[in-house]
Amino acid sequence: METSLPTHSDNHAAHxxxxxxxxxxxFTTNHKxxxxxxxxxxxxxxLTGGAMAMVIRAELFQPGLQIVExxxxxxxxxxxxxxxxxxxxxxxxxGLANWLIPLMIGAPDMALPRMNNLSFWILPFAFLILLMxxxxxxxxPAFGWTFYAPLSTTYSGDxxxxxxxxxxxxxxxxxxxxxxxxxxxxxxxxxxxxxxKLPLFVWTWFITAYLLIAVMPVLAGAVTMVLTDKYFxxxxxxxxxxxxxxxxxxxxxxxxxxxxxxxxLPAFGIISAIVPTFSRKKLFGYSSMVYATASIAFLSFxxxxxHMFTTGMPVAAELFFMYCTMLISVxxxxxxxxxxxxxxxxxxxxxxxxxxxxAFIILFTFGGFSGLMLAITPVDFQYHDTYFVVAHFHxxxxxxxxxxxxxxxxxxLPKWTGVMYDNKLAKWHFWCSLISVNVLFFPMHFVGLAxxxxxxxxxxxxxxxxxxxxSLGGFAFGxxxxxxxxxxxKACRKxxxxxxxxxxxxxxxxxxxxxxxxxxxxxxxxPKIK
Amino acid sequence: MLIKTxxxxxxxxxxxxxxxxxxxxxxxxxxxxxxxxDISHQVYDLHMTIFYICCVIGLVVFGxxxxxxxxxxxxxxxxAANFHESLKVEIAWTVVPFVILIGMAIPAxxxxxxxxxxxxxxxxxxxxxxxxxxxxEYQGHDxxxxxxxxxxxxxxxxxxxxxxTYLLDVDRPLILPINKKVRFLMTSDDVIHSWxxxxxxxxxxxxxxxxxxxxxxxxxVGTYRGQCAxxxxxxHGFMPVVVEAVSEADFENWLLSEKDKILQxxxxxxxxxxxxxxxxxxxxxxxxxxxxxxxACHQANGQGLPGAFPALLGxxxxxxxxxxxxxxxxxxxxxxxxxxxxxxxxxxxxxxxVTYERNAWGQNSxxxxxxxxxxxxxxxxL
Numbered sequence: 001m002e003t004s005l006p007t008h009s010d011n012h013a014a015h016x017x018x019x020x021x022x023x024x025x026x027f028t029t030n031h032k033x034x035x036x037x038x039x040x041x042x043x044x045x046x047l048t049g050g051a052m053a054m055v056i057r058a059e060l061f062q063p064g065l066q067i068v069e070x071x072x073x074x075x076x077x078x079x080x081x082x083x084x085x086x087x088x089x090x091x092x093x094x095g096l097a098n099w100l101i102p103l104m105i106g107a108p109d110m111a112l113p114r115m116n117n118l119s120f121w122i123l124p125f126a127f128l129i130l131l132m133x134x135x136x137x138x139x140x141p142a143f144g145w146t147f148y149a150p151l152s153t154t155y156s157g158d159x160x161x162x163x164x165x166x167x168x169x170x171x172x173x174x175x176x177x178x179x180x181x182x183x184x185x186x187x188x189x190x191x192x193x194x195x196x197k198l199p200l201f202v203w204t205w206f207i208t209a210y211l212l213i214a215v216m217p218v219l220a221g222a223v224t225m226v227l228t229d230k231y232f233x234x235x236x237x238x239x240x241x242x243x244x245x246x247x248x249x250x251x252x253x254x255x256x257x258x259x260x261x262x263x264x265l266p267a268f269g270i271i272s273a274i275v276p277t278f279s280r281k282k283l284f285g286y287s288s289m290v291y292a293t294a295s296i297a298f299l300s301f302x303x304x305x306x307h308m309f310t311t312g313m314p315v316a317a318e319l320f321f322m323y324c325t326m327l328i329s330v331x332x333x334x335x336x337x338x339x340x341x342x343x344x345x346x347x348x349x350x351x352x353x354x355x356x357x358x359a360f361i362i363l364f365t366f367g368g369f370s371g372l373m374l375a376i377t378p379v380d381f382q383y384h385d386t387y388f389v390v391a392h393f394h395x396x397x398x399x400x401x402x403x404x405x406x407x408x409x410x411x412x413l414p415k416w417t418g419v420m421y422d423n424k425l426a427k428w429h430f431w432c433s434l435i436s437v438n439v440l441f442f443p444m445h446f447v448g449l450a451x452x453x454x455x456x457x458x459x460x461x462x463x464x465x466x467x468x469x470x471s472l473g474g475f476a477f478g479x480x481x482x483x484x485x486x487x488x489x490k491a492c493r494k495x496x497x498x499x500x501x502x503x504x505x506x507x508x509x510x511x512x513x514x515x516x517x518x519x520x521x522x523x524x525x526x527p528k529i530k
Numbered sequence: 531m532l533i534k535t536x537x538x539x540x541x542x543x544x545x546x547x548x549x550x551x552x553x554x555x556x557x558x559x560x561x562x563x564x565x566x567x568d569i570s571h572q573v574y575d576l577h578m579t580i581f582y583i584c585c586v587i588g589l590v591v592f593g594x595x596x597x598x599x600x601x602x603x604x605x606x607x608x609x610a611a612n613f614h615e616s617l618k619v620e621i622a623w624t625v626v627p628f629v630i631l632i633g634m635a636i637p638a639x640x641x642x643x644x645x646x647x648x649x650x651x652x653x654x655x656x657x658x659x660x661x662x663x664x665x666x667e668y669q670g671h672d673x674x675x676x677x678x679x680x681x682x683x684x685x686x687x688x689x690x691x692x693x694x695t696y697l698l699d700v701d702r703p704l705i706l707p708i709n710k711k712v713r714f715l716m717t718s719d720d721v722i723h724s725w726x727x728x729x730x731x732x733x734x735x736x737x738x739x740x741x742x743x744x745x746x747x748x749x750x751v752g753t754y755r756g757q758c759a760x761x762x763x764x765x766h767g768f769m770p771v772v773v774e775a776v777s778e779a780d781f782e783n784w785l786l787s788e789k790d791k792i793l794q795x796x797x798x799x800x801x802x803x804x805x806x807x808x809x810x811x812x813x814x815x816x817x818x819x820x821x822x823x824x825x826a827c828h829q830a831n832g833q834g835l836p837g838a839f840p841a842l843l844g845x846x847x848x849x850x851x852x853x854x855x856x857x858x859x860x861x862x863x864x865x866x867x868x869x870x871x872x873x874x875x876x877x878x879x880x881x882x883x884v885t886y887e888r889n890a891w892g893q894n895s896x897x898x899x900x901x902x903x904x905x906x907x908x909x910x911x912l
Binding site: 063064082137141151154157158244246250261265279282286310311319322323326327330333334343344347358359366376377378382440446447449457458460463468 | 558560562563572574580584588591592594595602603608609610612613614620623624627634638639640641642643644684688692695696698713716720722723726728731732734742756757758760762763764765767768835838865887889906
């Protein structure tokens with residue numbers, strides 16, 4: 001995903017070409033460089049978090065304790081979750097935002113380029129701190145990525161302080177990224193790029209950025225309260241001092257639920273770009289897509305307690321949160337229907353980005369169905385904290401968010417590098433991922449329904465057969481991503497057929513008018529919008 | 531390409547039909563259990579209804595999608611149409627799902643209200659979670675006991691063959707009568723736990739310092755197994771719930787025999803207070819108690835887990851004065867995972883385990899602690 005010097009004769013751009021060596025990456029304020037940094041960082045974190053998932057699946061390959069101790073197992077589930085959420089999915093979307101938003105709205109760069117540099121460069125330190133905590137005496141955080149008090153306060157190890165510090169840095173980075181997106185979209189649209197002309201990826205990121213600004217401070221509050229409860233004698237979450245452990249869950253999920261939409265709304269934007277391109281037909285219901293995104297964002301603030309149905313809430317509250325949660329399926333359904341209607345009577349071809357996008361629509365909808373089932377409070381009592389939930393959120397996050405990120409990479413990679421990716425490897429990557437991901441996550445529905453709780457290092461023998469299959473699927477899915485790594489390295493070394501400016505014949509948008517590879521500086525003079 | 535589409539279709543059919551075919555049996559390995567209470571049946575029916583609704587929606591949506599993937603392909607010469615909005619269609623696919631949702635919400639609301647109504651119960655059990663065991667108290671009956679995992683360590687480490695109820699066995703199950711409305715009051719001594727028996731469709735968090743309520747009315751005699759459902763630390767996977775449901779008459783008999791046993795145990799305790807146990811006796815019993823109650827944290831070799839659970843070997847409590855040692859076992863240490871064992875263990879057991887801790891792992895302090903020594907400390911109220 002490396003950018004090169006501009007190929008066309010633009011003196012101004014040539015004058016401000018990238019610096020040489022490591023300095024280019026350390027001091028860069030170029031949105032393309034920073035986007036590339038974010039994407040590579042996210043991919044490395046994806047492999048790191050994936051390696052932890054391999055440890056988890058290896059231990060669960062058969063009943064009994066074989067490979068790791070329960071305490072270390074809990075550290076693996078915890079850090080796997082934290083890394084995948086904050087280190088892989090979120091930075092990858094931020095990377096795409098950096099690369100694409102200026103290109104899509106006809107801006108020369110992000111509005112706040114120095115802050116952009118800072119928001120990226122504090123991230124590696126956050127994760128270094130988190131990963132280092134695993135090597136402390138007593139190990140790293142072992143209380144789940146949701147860090148429920150008092151397990152994370154009175155009963156946690158000393159790595160908790162590092163965990164809190166690390167989450168603070170991630171939060172600051174996200175907030176800065178979000179501010180940058182909002183300011184850029186508000187101020188830097190090319191003349192004539194009106195709100196209802198914005199590509200949906202820009203719209204979804206605009207709304208996501210507001211969600212980030214609204215909830216990251218809540219997360220910062222939650223971790224700070226954990227810190228002071230543990231080290232400074234406060235009792236926010238301790239009944240002995242007048243606090244309440246359930247308060248923690250309310251605060252955490254007030255952040256946590258919008259957070260899951262932060263990880264999926266930009267994915268909707270990506271799919272809304274790819275499906276029309278390869279259907280050779282305009283996106284169906286553009287404005288309803290915008291309104292549906294805004295509705296989902298609004299609803300995401302009033303459903304948080306559906307994660308907490310078993311904590312003992314009043315019936316009235318349980319009913320309220322059940323109804324609101326069910327409501328979310330309406331705007332989400334609208335989106336899926338719109339994509340299907342876009343494909344209907346199109347002229348469809350199946351390039352790899354489209355294959356991933358179609359897999360996204362089907363498999364994300366599976367996650368939507370299990371989400372609807374989970375919304376029904378009386379049945380949620382049975383599903384809650386079982387592998388059914390694990391299946392649900394991996395369908396929306398892996399075959400949802402991650403598949404959309406992979407689709408986006410295949411879609412825009414030729415534009416970034418100027419060469420077509422290795423199509424054969426890409427197809428191998430697709431089919432291996434598609435099959436293994438379902439072998440990995442689909443049977444989790446079964447063991448969950450049959451009664452296997454999540455976050456256990458060992459299980460009753462009735463779950464043994466499915467767990468073996470799940471683990472095999474897991475190893476295969478992990479290995480499949482190495483194909484992707486090979487493909488990316490090849491593409492970044494510019495090995496492949498050169499591509500024209502308009503890489504895909506059905507593509508629409510400002511970025512496809514630019515030469516491929518994208519010059520280091522683009523839209524120094526704003527484009528004219530038809 | 532066509533072959534690949536078929537491939538996708540096969541996968542879809544497979545994933546859809548699998549749960550459908552298997553949902554017929556009651557004790558499925560891939561579906562919810564119908565359970566043994568009226569509520570659990572209602573929950574199961576709700577689950578299946580929603581599942582079928584999702585299947586129908588899925589078949590329609592994916593059907594349309596797959597149709598256009600097959601017939602509207604560029605390679606078949608399909609030309610793209612021009613339409614990109616339709617108010618009528620968009621209103622339809624907003625309103626129709628809304629109506630379906632209302633259809634789902636009505637039965638769900640009824641069941642939920644019934645589940646949350648714990649009034650007029652015949653029996654109350656106070657369920658207390660702690661790391662990593664359950665404590666049951668029969669309110670008004672003076673009966674209470676701890677329920678610990680009974681699966682032998684050798685099965686967990688793979689030395690022995692795992693039994694059918696691997697990790698789902700306890701030393702003392704909760705005994706409940708059938709056909710009686712049993713109310714559970716849940717709380718916790720340390721972190722949050724969650725008491726779950728799938729066959730009753732009861733899962734409720736046990737929050738430290740607060741009390742939650744749930745209820746069940748079991749229809750059939752039998753043994754029902756569940757597990758802690760909320761991550762509660764290292765041995766979260768090793769605190770099962772086992773309920774034995776017996777007929778009302780058997781339950782009454784059990785209550786009487788339990789009360790008898792308590793009286794006997796009290797008499798026994800008095801006897802031990804007057805006796806001196808030998809070192810061998812103390813060490814033997816001490817090792818058993820240590821393995822069941824202490825080894826999860828302090829480890830079988832007494833070395834603990836550095837940074838998480840302190841070592842006993844070389845600890846000032848173990849090498850220092852006996853009184854302090856007994857006292858911390860009795861009362862625990864607040865603000866840490868060290869529990870108070872005064873309620874959980876008999877005087878004899880505490881005497882034995884303290885003796886064991888002071889003489890095991892190559893130590894040989896020679897300290898022999900007798901039940902009466904422990905009793906003295908209990909009496910002095912340290």
